[in-house]
Amino acid sequence: MELNYKTIFAKRKTLTITVERDRSIVVTAPEGTAPEKIRQLVESRKLWLYEKTRHVQKYDPLPHPPGKELVTGESLPYLGRLYRIELVEGDGEIRFEQKFIVPRAHAGQSPAFRAWFIAQAEEKILPRVASHARNLGVAYKEAKIGQGKYRWGSCTPQDNVILNWRLIKAPMFVIDYVVVHELAHLIEQNHTPRFWNIVRSQAPGMDKAKAWLQKNGALLEQEL
Known part of the structure; x- marks a missing residue:
């Protein structure tokens, strides 16, 4: 079995190998590492890599598809809890007051909420x-x-x-x-x-x- 992998060269001392959640394989290697040495590493971990890349699912499936519309009554997760969305008139900023206060101008616009999440992060x-x-x-x-x-x-x-x-x-x-x-x-x-x-x-x-x-x-x- 042949495994495809991506190699990243960096200023470091050791070789590491990881499997991303999309099942892609990434090898990070010291600059100047011979391709044969990288191939040997992948070969030595082949069974482990096979199991990881053939894993049925990394996370449990959702019980039902989440709603994505910004409408009153919908809820979104924040710091481990679900909070209700309430649409209000206007075009100001999204606010959080133990619920999401969303100006109606942002209704149906997920980028606005994504920007809010990033700012909070x-x-x-x-x-x-x-x-x-x-x-x-x-x-x-x-x-x-x-x-x-x-x-x-x-x-x-x-x-x-x-x-x-x-x-x-x-x-x-x-x-x-x-x-x-x-x-x-x-x-x-x-x-x-x-x-x-x-x-x-x-x-x-x-x-x-x-x-x-x-x-x-x-x-x-x-x-x-």
Whole structure:
């Protein structure tokens, strides 16, 4: 069986291999690594990669398709809870007051809500990165909110931490788990037992968070 994979070269010391949620395989390698060495790594993990890429579904399916129209009575997830939408007259900004107050001018316009979610993610998630980094004793170059779909977060070879804006829909203990997970890669690049011990020490709700993502990940991936 031949496995297709993408190779990213970066200034780092070790080879790592990951399977994205779209089942694509990505190998990150030190600059100048011989293609044969990369191929040997993929070959050595072939059984594991086969199981990962043939996994039936990463997340539990949704019980029913979520509504995407911004109409009164519809609800959207925010920080782990569903809140009702209420349309009001006017064309001002979206507001949150234990429900979403949406000017009627934005009705049916999901980009406006997406922009609101991204702004909230920047305000509420990025400070968590700084806080957890201090607790872990690590330093990153930049933390930012990203718009990719197939990762909740990533720690780049340049020590930048990127977190998916969709996380703002999840409870804070899930957000903290993803943040700590990515920061732990600044200490241990691979998912070794040491890596998971580091994550668990800073995110004691790790198992609960992983179970929550298993159950609700498909909901988070919706645009709204």
